[in-house]
Amino acid sequence: MYLTSACGYLLFNIANFVLNLQILALSVIMLLFEAGVSSGLENQIFQYIDLHQNEFIQTLKEWVAVESDSIQPELRQEVTRMVELTADRLRAMGTTVELVKLGSHKLPDGQSLPLPPLILAELGKDPQKPTVCFYGHVDVQPAKKEDGWKTDPYTLTEIDGNLYGRGATDNKGPVLAWINAVESFRALKLDIPVNLKFIIEGMEEAGSLGLEEIIKKENQRFFSDVDYIVISDNLWLSNRKPALTYGTRGNICFSVEVRCGERDLHSGSFGGIIHEPMTDLIALLDSLVDTSGRILIPGVYDDVASLTEEEKKLYEAIEFDLEEYKNNSGVKKFLYDTKEEILSHLWRYPSLSIHGIEGAFHEPGIKTVIPAKVIGKFSIRQVPHMDISIGEHQVIKYLEDVFSKRNSPNKLKVSVPISAMPWVADINDPLYTAARMAIKTVFGQDPEMIRDGATIPIAQTFQNITRKSVMMLPIGAADDAEHSQKEKISRHNYIQGTKLFAALFLEIAKLHGQLQEASNTTTTN
C-alpha cells in the first residue's frame, strides 16, 4: 500500500471495485458454466421435450397398459404384442427393425412356449458419426391389483408427480425416454449427431432367455460398428442425485445336495439311528460365513482388488443417506456404521448369502419328517478380480473337506447352476466423460459414480463379448420400487431422463469429434 493520499485512496478503491465487479462477473459466468447452462441446440431440444411431456407420458401409459409379463406363460402373447408395439414405434421414426426369432423354451411342466422376438434396429449409418447402441427391455415383472397395489398396476396413474404402474421405471420408461429423445430431434428436423442402434428384448425378467447367443452371433455383424453401448435398467443411489453406474458384482450360485436315500423318513421310526442329511447340510451351511459376515472359505479374498485412493475418494464424494437406506430395508442395525464401509461392502467386497433349503419341510406348522434329500442354496457375490472357476473350485473343495470330517455315509453333491461375472468399467472412458457432461447439463450437478451390489449380467455380457465400451446410465430414482407394488417413475425423472439421453447424443458427438481431431493430429505429426 504505497498511495496514502485521499485521491490515491479513492482511485485505489474504484480500481478495487472494478476488479471485484470483474471477479463477480467471471464467477457468475463460471457458475453458469459449472451448472451446465446448455447450448442453443440443447435448449431448443429441452424446450421441445418440456412442451411435449404430456404426449410422452401418454405413450408410456399406452405401453404400461400392455401386460407384458414374461414370467407367467399365459401372458406370453402380451409380451410379443409389446415387442411388436415397440418395433412399430421405432419404425415410425425411420428405424430399420429386424425381429429376431428366438425359438421357444421349456417350462417346468414340460410345456414348450415360444419366446417373443428380439428387436435389433438401427437408425443412421453415417461413417463420420459414432454409433451408440441402446439396450432395454419391454417385458415386466408380474403384477396384480390384489398384491397390494394402490392403483391399477396396468393403468399409469400420476399422483404427486409420480407415475405409478408396472414397468414405469423397469424398463418401459427408460426405453421410451431414449425413443422420445430421438423423436425430439426428428420433430425439430435436427440432425441426430450419432448413429443409433437398438437391442430390445422381451424376456429380461425371466432371465434374458436367448439373448447371449444372439449377442455372440451378431458380434461380427450388428455390433461390428457399434462404439458405445448404453444400458438404462437400474436406479440412482438416492432419490435426488443423478448417478452413473460403472460396476456390478457378479454371482456364483451354489446347490449343496445331501442325500441318504430316496424317500423321506418318519422321525419317530428313524430318529436316533441314522445320519440325517439335514444335520449334515446345516453343518455345511454353518461353515460358510461367520457372524461378522466374513466368508470362511480359504482363498476367497485372495483376488479381491485392493481399494485405491481414487476409488476411496469416489465413495467419500457420494451423498448416501445411511439412515434412509436402513429404513428402506427395515433392518435396524447394519454390520458397519460408516457410509464408506457400507458402500464398499456392497460394491467391491464379496458377500455370501444363504437363501434356503429345498426338500426339507417348509410350510407353516410341524411335520416330523427326516427329509431324505435336501439341497441348500447359497450364493457368493463376486467382485473384481475374483474368478468364477477359481471360486467354484475353492467352495467345492472346502465343502467336501468339511463334509469328509463328519464321517457321514450320506452322499454330497455340490453344483453351480448359475454364475455371472462381476463387471467394472473404466470411468475415464469417453462414454463416461460424455455422460458426466450430459448429466451436468441436464441436472446441473455432477453424477454420483456408483456401482451396484447386485448382479446385472447384461453389462458384463456386452463388455465380454463385444469388447465395446459399456455404460449403465440410470434415470430412475432410488425410491422407484422396481418389482414392487409401488413401482413408479417420477414425471421429473422421465422428462429429465429424456433430455439426458438427447444431451448424451450431443456430448458423444462432440467428444467423438474431439477424439477424431486428436487422433488426426497424432497421425499428421
Added chain:
Amino acid sequence: MYLTSACGYLLFNIANFVLNLQILALSVIMLLFEAGVSSGLENQIFQYIDLHQNEFIQTLKEWVAVESDSIQPELRQEVTRMVELTADRLRAMGTTVELVKLGSHKLPDGQSLPLPPLILAELGKDPQKPTVCFYGHVDVQPAKKEDGWKTDPYTLTEIDGNLYGRGATDNKGPVLAWINAVESFRALKLDIPVNLKFIIEGMEEAGSLGLEEIIKKENQRFFSDVDYIVISDNLWLSNRKPALTYGTRGNICFSVEVRCGERDLHSGSFGGIIHEPMTDLIALLDSLVDTSGRILIPGVYDDVASLTEEEKKLYEAIEFDLEEYKNNSGVKKFLYDTKEEILSHLWRYPSLSIHGIEGAFHEPGIKTVIPAKVIGKFSIRQVPHMDISIGEHQVIKYLEDVFSKRNSPNKLKVSVPISAMPWVADINDPLYTAARMAIKTVFGQDPEMIRDGATIPIAQTFQNITRKSVMMLPIGAADDAEHSQKEKISRHNYIQGTKLFAALFLEIAKLHGQLQEASNTTTTN
C-alpha cells in the same frame, strides 16, 4: 448194557420203544400246550371266525369303500357317514351308542368345518365282569389312485392273501376285527365274558381334534367303570411275529424364529452389510446335535431312565431283521450296528431331528433372496423319564445362550407349538398278561414286547387322564404300509386278529376271576 441174551435184548428194545412212545406222547402234549391249544370254547369261536372270514372281509370292503379322509375338507361328510355306519354296526349287535358332538374347527383359510361326532358306546354292564374299553378310528389318510396305487385305494382288493386298500390296516381292519370278535360270541349265543366299551373317533389322522377334551369330560362318567383300555392302531415289528407294544416316545416340537425385518431383501443390495437371519438360524440349528446323533443341549440326558437288565433281555429276545429295516428305509448305513443298539436308540433314548425351515427359499432353482424371517423346525423325541417342561426350558435357554454369543441384532423367538409325553406301561400289568396268553393261544408263540420310536399320544392321554391300564395290541404286520400307497392287511392277520380279540376277552375274564379270588384270599387272611 447188562442183558446180553437175544430175549433180554428184545425185551430191552420193547421197553425202550414204549418209553420212547411215552416221551413222544408227552412231547406232543407239551408242544400242543406250548403252542397254545385252545379250550373248547375258544375252539368253537375260532372255528366260527374261520368259517365266516369272507363275511368279515366283505364288511371290511364296505368300510374301505367309504372315503372317510379326515384331512381334505371336501370329504368331511364321508367321515361323518363312516362314523354313522360304525354306530349302526355297533347298534346292530346290541350296543348302546352315543354320538358325541364335537363342534367344528377352523381351517387355515378361515373356513369353519364341522367335526364328525365321536362314538361312545357300551355293551354289557355286569358288575361281576371286568370292563374293557376299545379305542379305534374310522377316518383315513388321503389316497388317490394316481398317487401310485396299483389297485383302487377305496376298493379292497385281495392279492396273494393281502387285502389292499386305504384304511385296511389303519384302522378300519382292527376296529372291525374287534367288532367281529364280539359278533362271533353273539352269533354263537355265547356269553361275552367282559363288559365292553367303545370310543371310536373320525379325526385321528387330523390330530384327534376334540378327543382329549371328551376323555377329560367323560373321565368320571364313561371311563369310571372301565378297567382296561386297548388300542390297536399300530403294527408289529416284523412281518410274522405278533407283538405287544408297551411304550412310545414323546415329542417336543420347536419353532426357532430369527427375524431382521418385515420384508425379504435382495442379496445383491444387502448382502455383506447385514446380519442375515438365515446365517443366525443355521448356526442355531447346527448347535443342536453332533455328527454321531448326540444331542448337544446340556442336561437333556439327565432324566433318561437307565437301561435295566430286564429291559436288555427284552431287546435281546426280539427277532429284528436289521438288514430288512435298513432296506425298508433306503438308508445304506445306520449310526449303530447291533440290533440292541438300534432298538434302544429308537425306543428308549431321545433323538433330535431338524425338519426344515419356513420362510426361506425352498423351491427348485435359485432365488437370490435374503429372507427377513426364517423359522427353523426341529423336534426332540422324548423318553421316560424326561419331562416336557424341563426339556422346553433347557432347549430355549441353550438357544438363547448360543444366539447371544453371536452378537446379532436380529430377534430370536423360540416356541413349542406341539408336545406329547412319552408313554411306557408296566408289562407285568394283568392286561399284558392276558394279551400274552391270548397271543400264545392264537399264534402259538410269545409276543415280541416292543416299543415305538414314534409318538402315539393317545396311549399316554388315556393313561394320564383315566389312570387306567392301557395297552397297544397291534394285529397288522410290519409291512402293512400304513399311510402309503401299498396299505394292506393280510387276510391271515385280519382273521387271526379277530380271534386274538375274542381270546383276549376270555383271558381277561379268566385273569380277572383269578385276581378277584386272589384279592378275596388276601382279604380273608
